[in-house]
Amino acid sequence: MNERYSRNRLYVNNSEQSIIKNYPILLAGCGIGSNIAECALRFGFENITLIDGDIVERSNLNRQNFTEKNLQQNKAQTLYKRLKEINPEADIKYISDFIDHNNVNKILKNIKIAFNALDFTSDIPVIFDEIAQKKGIVIIHPYNLGWAGLVTAIHPNGQNFQILGHNKQLNELKVVDFVMEELAQKEKEVSWLAKIVNDYKNEQETLPPPQLSIGSWLVAGMCTTLLYKIATEKKSRYFPEFYFKTIAD
Template structure:
């Protein structure tokens, strides 16, 4: 029996359950990624994506599966963006961060806990995300991103996500992506506020040099989750060719406003 025939026979109400993937791996000596690719290529929706339907078509689901996203920074924003993209079905993630989890991260950073303190953030994310979605392919870079030496990596991905906490490095990364005409999603948080932009230079947003304002006003967990949701939405829109953010935007969770900058 061919793999495709088996997958078709295992569908329930048109959806492929998780257990069928595991059974296919045993019978056909294939990987989870290969079974999911075969299913999506042939119009079979894995059950995990049932609630994506009506919003994301099966063709678009396959587009997400084929996409590669580079997330630079695996702390607050990067951790939540990585989980959201994993759950929605982006097939390939590259996680870059040379930092380890510390106690002061635990108020807001996804997967930080007493058990993960001292471990590389990128490696913890890879471990946890593969538990959430075994079909995702994740590469880790347990070092800090270098815009110049990592320029070739930028060329190989579809979207780059800025989840950094250093304004100068954010601006350098945005400039590199702009020059190479690569899709780039910026995000930053401070207190009740967040800001976003897509495929744009960041110097106008960081006229003053020095540390980000979050050092003064803090980083509550709800602002991180909100900002990561906006960034993730922009990534999906870019990958699917949907209309996306054209001007920088500020989110104000104190007054519940979205303001164009």
């Protein structure tokens, strides 16, 4: 194991470190994807493609992996520069564009795991999952739930979010509601999350969901662990199963 990853020893063996180095992953959405990308790169994933047409806004700075000097800069390009500063030899690529019906097929070419961190403001997140599944790609959905992280992985041959409702009804809240119901059935205490979700639904203005830096970094660690498990063919949970971690209790 080379010096860069020497402190990974005992947790990750030489063969696994070699496997993940060249394992091609795509981060579609560089908001929460910015935290995931850095955690994955530092762990040893060096073949990363970033795509996002959005710019860094001040409201992103409470949780996303950007700084004040990055304001109004493209997220994908800015994140690319940060990752290359961490590891100049890593194979990092970026696309400063939004995903749409015309480019989604091309973007998903030669990828093994794709992170879907896209906003459910159109049918693109659903189309993204459908095409990825057809291409045999595992899709990971990361969610920042403030004091918690939620991660779901969709297997190429498994169920997807369409079991939760019609395409036009699918959004982040549908997924969170589903998870809360599942946790309640397992008698796991999530009353704090239910209150946040209820208060958010009752806000008079139409606002983005509330999120904390804690959730972003929890999710980054969860996603990197899941990446490692899938890439090295260890047992993993796939939707409708999920990973939920909280420090609220």
